[in-house]
Amino acid sequence: MDLGFSEEQEMLRKTARDFLETECPTSLVKEMAEDEQGYTSELWGKMAELGWMGLALPEEHDGMGMSFLDLAVLLEEMGRACLPGPFFSTVVLGGLTILEAGNEEQKKEFLPKIAAGEAILTMALTEPSASYDPASITVKAVPDKDDYVISGTKLFVENAHIADYLICVTRTKDGAGKGEDGITLFLVDGKSPGITTTLLKTIAGDKQCEITFDNVRVPQKNMLGERDKGWPVVAKILQKATVAKCAEMIGGAQAALDMSVAYAKERIQFGRPIGSFQAIQHHCANMVTDVDGSRFITYQAAWKVSEGLPAVMEVSMAKAWVSEAYRRVTQLGHQIHGGIGFCMDHDMPLYFKRAKAAEPTFGSADWHREIVARELGL
Amino acid sequence: MDLDFTEEQDMLRNSARDFLSTECDKAMVRQIEESEEGYSPEIWRKMAELGWQGLLIPEEYDGMGMGLMDLVVIFEEIGRNILPSPFLVTVALGTPPIVEGGSEEQKKEILPRVSSGEAILTLALTEPSAGYTADCVELKADAQGDSFVLNGTKLFVEFASASDYMVVVARTKSGGDPENGITLLLVDSKSPGIKIEPFATTGMDKQCEVVFDNVSVPKGNIIGELDKGWPIMAKTLEKATVAKCAEMVGGMQAVLDMSVAYAKERVQYGRPIGSFQAIQHMLADMYLRVETSKNILYQAAWMVSEGLPAAEKVAIAKGWCNEAYKKVTEDGVEVHGAIGTTRDHDMGLYYRRSKAAEPTFGDTESQRELVAQQLGL
Amino acid sequence: MDFSFSPDEEKFRQEVHDFVAREVPPGLETGVGGFVESEDEWQFARGMTQKLAAKGWLSMAWPKEYGGQDAHMKSVILNEEMNYLGAPGLDFGGVGMLAPALMAHGTEEQKKRFLPGIASGDVLWCQGWSEPGAGSDLPSLTTRAVEDGDDFVINGQKVWTSHAQHANWCFLLVKTDPDAEPKHRGISFLLVDFKAPGITISPLITMADERAFSEVFYDNVRVPKENLVGEKNRGWRVAMTAAGFERSGIYRIALARRNVDRLIQYAKEPQPDGRVPAKDPLVRQNLADLYVEGEISRILAYRVAWQQAQGLQPEWEASMARLFGCEFQQHVAHTGMEIMGLYGLLRENSKWANTECKMARQSLLAVGATIAAGTSEVQRNAIAMRGLGLPRG
The missing domain is CATH 1.20.140.10 (Butyryl-CoA Dehydrogenase, subunit A, domain 3)
Structure with missing residues (x-):
């Protein structure tokens, strides 16, 4: 048993604390709560330079190859600083999902972009039911030639309004109950025609959104993992x-x-x-x-x-x-x-x-x- | 609005407090707790001399014809002093069904004997399911000629062992609305076929198992009407x-x-x-719990005594007092430190009672559920 | 005992209810303490104050000799109904604090000069008590008043002055003897015309985005000596009278109960996914619990009101009512957020926000409940020492 942090983790913590104290004062946090975008590209860029977006991504994809535990240390410091912006949604909800379920091609395409701070991601999971239960996934993806066509509403999607890519959790199988079977993930370009994003106003000024998908076409190759086996x-x-x-x-x-x-x-x-x-x-x-x-x-x-x-x-x-x-x-x-x-x-x-x-x-x-x-x- | 007790009630409180502290000090409480009867016949007799057992009984049956608010005063003092006795079961569980639904004959026969302290009553309602709702009543009473024959088990019948009569809540009709088909029967506790067995409890309050094995009860012993006993029961439970x-509340105040x-x-440091x-x-919070409990209790008691619909307020009061008494005794032990956990200390007496x-x-959850139902949830 | 209101009181409650239904446009809703936000709402609120005055309701708790009706219990009913319904217009500072203090400690001249404006709702008073360094320990306030000819000259800073930007006058606590021990024996109670030169008002926005409070700076502000209420250095007694006139705290409880009732309604309705929250046993238990606390809060507040109506001075009882009411308000806000889940996080002007249960805002407002005008810690101190006679630490 070892209940202490490693030297590297302590260093990471210290660097993060120093950096955020300087670069992310609470005045910026308050400003960003009111700001529609919710982050500054300047701070985002500096974080990318420190390698934070790729911290827990493998080196082969331009990451730092550190562990999830190391990421937790970094996130603790971010929570301390109330860091605004799309780090969590990009790295935890986006990057780790692609790492988990993406094929080689997808990893090659997206992970280096994430690590470099060039892409902002989020996951469109919850719906008006506001539940994390698989049964509550009703947004549909229907195959049509080489594409899937997505329709429905996602709610409480953080940073959807600035996301380059959304990982959309869809239902691809009718009947067979509404459980875990029949759920498929797609990587959707945030600028696809048919997507409408509405920024919600929240207590903490974080950027939660409603997204409506109105017959949004997604190429089949953007499926993450296997069809129907996404849950x-x-x-x-x-x-x-x-x-x-x-x-x-x-x-x-x-x-x-x-x-x-x-x-x-x-x-x-x-x-x-x-x-x-x-x-x-x-x-x-x-x-x-x-x-x-x-x-x-x-x-x-x-x-x-x-x-x-x-x-x-x-x-x-x-x-x-x-x-x-x-x-x-x-x-x-x-x-x-x-x-x-x-x-x-x-x-x-x-x-x-x-x-x-x-x-x-x-x-x-x-x-x-x-x-x-x-x-x-x- | 008048949120004070009357002068008479204040006097009643003072005399009750004096009587109990004189007759039943904590050494006596412990002695009675350990005894087989679980109460002191001598104190019981003296209580009757004061008229306590007949408090809610109309004067024509040798009672005092007083109201529920007066009874609240007495019970607060009993809780405060602690008096192990079949007082609650006799006065608040056994007597009300007879006063409420009994025939003239039943009243004449039973009530004067209750008033004089000669008869101890109790209520046999709960069964192994340990619930207080009509659907929990399964004990069967089958009509046979001029009698009912009772078969089944009642559990948590307090002081059945000391009782002369039990008001037995029996099922005479099954199916449909569980509240329909319940009949109250006045049963001589010594009837053949009744087996009473007290068991050891936290409160040392003579909870008993009562087994009915082909117990025959004359039809004349129905309290109220056949199949229509539940409304009387509901009122009694209130x-x-x-x-x-x-x-x-009295116990909380003592703690x-x-x-x-x-x-x-x-003195420390x-x-x-x-x-x-x-x-x-901590003491301020204890005080707050005592006062909130009192206020909500008095309001509930007032509503019951005025005959207003009080189910919601009574449920609120019980749920609240449950949590309050529990926390007050826990914190009381905390304030006392180690000494409060010893067997000889009085804290434990209250802790067990809470x-x-x-x-x-x-319990609290079931009371909250009752409130939720009242709110249409 | 009798827990009922008289038929006359019940009738009055209905009258208030009808009055509000008639006068207040739907959608307008006050915050804690009857606060409103926009300038338009503020103007409306002032109009309401005058209407209340015209009906004789505004100062109904005052003694008859000062034009009131000696109707303490009815004024509590008025307070409860108005706050439950979110109707603006009640005036706490002038009617509920300053006026009773003037009646007890003011000169005939002062009463004649100031009471009519308060009763008619024409003159708005604000309360200048708290300072940056004097919160729970109010007697340590340092705003100085020095005698100079026929005037006092005031220098210092106050915080949490309510409605300062709209007020005509302020009742101010100042230090006239900085060396006095105990400290409260060096405090005087002054009436300050807010038009006086040297007063600067700086708005203080709360975390709930309320804009009803200000910091007020006094820079050589001259106040004529005739505006001293009570004796010099004996202003603490005047302040205690002002703070002691209405102690039920019913307004806060009414507002919290309104929120409970809305949550109960919310729980009965199908949500976007068809789910009815009231079917969840945890939700049922939690809502029942809130309702219970509401009923108990109400009884505690009525008890204080009833005692005051009997001419008694509730002490620890009032601390208890306040403590319980404040914690109730927080409990409602917190549980409401829980019941509403992610929806609870939406501010009321957001898409998808529930238009009835504005729990995000309520949860922010509730933070101040156990702090403002005597923290919960101070209330517990009072209950322990005055109620239970425990020794000072």
């Missing part, structure tokens, strides 16, 4: 995305904790720092316990996923726990900050809003508890 | 739930008082632990 790929990616989201969340929770402890030491009321009051001390103690517990449970899951071990239970335990822990941490953080933290200009709300946004993303705590229950044979 | 909540007193006197914010806030009270007349 196991989605399930695997969802697992990674869930852990990746947890890593982001613990970074945010850590930042909220650090800010709150610092404030508790410096804010004077009744002639003494508020951190000398037991109520505030216990708030801080509860927060650090939540952050630490979250980090442990997240990296346990990340390690298993990284090693390719079965991790359904660990991943769901992590998301169920971290969702609520992050919420508690930000709530207590606000309580410690009092009025000043309630101001729009303050940084605390960034974390509160992200905690809220992260809660239902890739399944709520209740959703994942249900999975844990199932894994326990209940 | 009252009994209010009484149970009052008992729980709070003990914990506050201890926090003021226990050179100061009373009650001066530490962590303890203060656990026992929780499922009685419906």
Whole structure:
């Protein structure tokens, strides 16, 4: 057993923290929440130069060949900085899916572009049912000569409005129930005729979209993986995305904790720092316990996923726990900050809003508890 | 609006408190708990002298003809002091069906004896399914000539062992609406074919298994009408739930008082632990739970006593008191530290009762579900 | 005991309901504390205040001798209904805080001069109490007032001054004796004409995008001595009277209950995929739980109102009602978000947003609930020390 991070991981963390503190101040985060595009090409370019988009992609495809666990370390720092933009959707939802299911040709075409920061990707998975269940996939892809024709509506697709490519999760088989069988993935050019993207307005200012597909033609060669057998790929990616989201969340929770402890030491009321009051001390103690517990449970899951071990239970335990822990941490953080933290200009709300946004993303705590229950044979 | 108790009710509370603390100190509570009867016949007699058993019984049957709010006062004090006895089962479970649905003859026969403390009643409702709804009633009463013949098992019948009569909730018709086809029967607890077996419980409250093996009950012992017993039962359960909540609220208050007193006197780090914010806030939350429980209970009790539709409020009160009593006793133990976990300490008496009270007349989830149904969900 | 409202009170509740249905256009909806956002809404709200005044409702809780009706319970009903229905127009600062303080501590001259404008809804007052360094510990405020001839000269900064940009006057807490111990014995209560030179207002936008608050800077602002309420250095008592007039906190509970009722409605309706949330046992339990808390919050608030109507001064009871109500509001916001899942994240002006359950906004507003006007920690301190007699730390 080795519960520490490697030297490389520590270095990665340090580089990432330094870089993001300089390049991604919270003023930029706030600006991007209001900005329609949601990211700056300048920062995106610098991240590509550091090799971050290709961090977990193989070297043969211009990646850095590092592990998923390393990616989790990086994502934690991104969560700490509240990094805006399409890193998560491009790398975790896009890159890892192509790596998982793409054929050689597809990998050759897309992965180097991703690694170079030349392509923005996302996955069009959820629909108006807002569920991560295979049964809720109803967007249809119907074969027509050398193409497939896609029709339907996807909802809560992050960064679809700026995506060069969408990995669209479709249903290609009628009847046979609405389960896992009959789901097919397509790599769709974001500019294909028939695609309409509408940007939604969300609590955290992240860029969630509605996409309608109106007879969108996709060449057959853009199918990712096998026809009708796409769900196991989605399930695997969802697992990674869930852990990746947890890593982001613990970074945010850590930042909220650090800010709150610092404030508790410096804010004077009744002639003494508020951190000398037991109520505030216990708030801080509860927060650090939540952050630490979250980090442990997240990296346990990340390690298993990284090693390719079965991790359904660990991943769901992590998301169920971290969702609520992050919420508690930000709530207590606000309580410690009092009025000043309630101001729009303050940084605390960034974390509160992200905690809220992260809660239902890739399944709520209740959703994942249900999975844990199932894994326990209940 | 008037959110105070009457002067008479305040007096009743004071006299009940005095009586209980004199007659039933904690040493006595422990002694009674361990005894085979599970109650003290002597205290029972004295309670009757005070008129407690006849509190809800009309004066014409030697009762005091008082209301549910008065009963709430008594039960709060009983919960506060702890009085192991068949009081709740007699007064709030056995008596109401007779007052509500009994014939003149039944009332004349039974109620004066309840008032005088001569008769102990209980209700045989729950079965191994441990539910309080009509569909859980399976015990069969078959009509044979002038009698019904009862076969089946009732479980969690409190103080069946001490009872003279049981109000047995039996099924006389199956199929269709489960609430239709339920009949209440007044059964002599010593009837041939009845086997009563008490079992050990957390609350040490003489819960019994009662097996009915071809028990013959005269048809004249039907309370109310054949097949139409459930509405009487539902009303009775409302009252009994209010009484149970009052008992729980009294227990919470006792735990709070003990914990506050201890926090003021226990010194650590050179100061009373009650001066530490962590303890203060825990006690503030306990206080909040006690007060919220009281307020919602009083509202529910008032609605029942006014004959208003109260199913929703009673469910709210029970669900809330369940969680509150549980947390208050847990936190009470926490404030006391190690001493509160010892067998000789009084905290444990309340802790056990909070656990026992929780499922009685419906646990929190089932109460929430009742509320959800009332909301049309 | 009697938990019912009198027939007269019930009739009044219906009257308020009808009044709002008549006067308030559909779609307009206030936030916590009756706040509205746009300038148009603000103008409408002021009109409503005057209509309430014309009906004699605005100051109905005041004693008869000051033109009120001594109708404390009815004013709580008014407050509850207006907030439940999201109707603007109630005036808390002037009617609910300053006026009672003036009645108790003001001179005859001050009462004659200021009460009519408050009762008619013509003069808007704001509250200048909190400062950057004085939140929970309000007595440590440092805004200075120094005597100079017939005036006080004020220098300092206030925060969280509500409606400062619209207010005509401000009731201000200032330090007149910085060396006093305990600190609250160096505080005075002044009435400041907001037209006075030297006042600068800077809007303070909250994380819920509310624009009702401001920072206010005082730079050598002159206030005539006749505007001192109560004695110099004894302003704390005046402030306590102002804060003590209406303590039920019913407005917050009404708003949270409105959200619970909307969530219940939401749960009964089929969602885009045909799923009915109310079929989910977890959703049923959670909604029932919220409803229960709403009912209990309401009882606690009524209890405080009833005590006040009897002329009693609830202390810890009011802290309890407030604490419970605030945590209830947060619980609703949090559970509402859970029930709505990804949809809960949408802001109300987004495509696909639910037009009834605006939980994203509610969840942001709720953050302030346990902070503003006495944090939950301060309430628990009060309950422990005043309610249970626990020793000071």
